[in-house]
Amino acid sequence: MSFTFNELRHSCKDNWRVYLHHDFVRRLGDGTLAPEAFRHYLKQDYLFLIQFGRAFALAAYKSPTLADLRHAKAGLDAIIDLELGLHIDYCTQWNISEQELNELPEARATLAYTRYVLDTGNRGDLLDLHVALAPCLVGYAELARWLTEQPGTVRGESNPYEAWIAMYESAEFQAAARAEIAWLNERLADVPPSRFKQLCRIFDDATRLEIDFWDMGLEQRM
Numbered sequence: 001m002s003f004t005f006n007e008l009r010h011s012c013k014d015n016w017r018v019y020l021h022h023d024f025v026r027r028l029g030d031g032t033l034a035p036e037a038f039r040h041y042l043k044q045d046y047l048f049l050i051q052f053g054r055a056f057a058l059a060a061y062k063s064p065t066l067a068d069l070r071h072a073k074a075g076l077d078a079i080i081d082l083e084l085g086l087h088i089d090y091c092t093q094w095n096i097s098e099q100e101l102n103e104l105p106e107a108r109a110t111l112a113y114t115r116y117v118l119d120t121g122n123r124g125d126l127l128d129l130h131v132a133l134a135p136c137l138v139g140y141a142e143l144a145r146w147l148t149e150q151p152g153t154v155r156g157e158s159n160p161y162e163a164w165i166a167m168y169e170s171a172e173f174q175a176a177a178r179a180e181i182a183w184l185n186e187r188l189a190d191v192p193p194s195r196f197k198q199l200c201r202i203f204d205d206a207t208r209l210e211i212d213f214w215d216m217g218l219e220q221r222m
């Protein structure tokens, strides 16, 4: 029996659609998202990215081979040098200082999602951890492509969220998502059905926690 990432994604298709086509995402696309909701999301996403940096460090610890270790290092580099760097610049443009970021308490949705991923990686192996990380990596690349195709999406200077969409639409992010899918496809080819079922549960949990993260932003909840 051989499984693929596409089957994993299909196993939670309803929640996957809710995550990708969430109101928060649609409003980023048409530019109607309340600026305060976006600022709340940006601040919590900074805290989220720090914990995700830890998750990639955990992936390094859980790596049995040099190739896996390099893969984890590349993921950690991408978060620290690319995503967090852009994020801090972006926060400055939205009048959120680095000092404010460093003093923020974590919202419950941030705590739940990030600690779930870290716990899944701690108790499981590298594949469990990657499956918990996949909705984040693959989902944002897919939602950026989806937004680009929507007729309601406003591009260019008239959309205050243009830079956010462009970041996840960029060739670099799209390539990272494709690499992750390839990595998962290689591993999923060897798992038995009972193990695949466990992995579907992890993927669905992380997808639901992504939905909660959008809800938290939209409703500015702590």
Ligand SMILES: Cc1ncc(C[n+]2csc(CCO)c2C)c(N)n1
Pocket: 045, 048, 049, 052, 075, 078, 079, 083, 135, 136, 137, 140, 141, 176, 210, 213
């Ligand atoms: C809640 C939330 N989910 C996913 C991402 C996207 N993201 C986070 S880390 C990473 C890997 C590359 O650095 C990607 C694509 C986000 N920013 N916030």
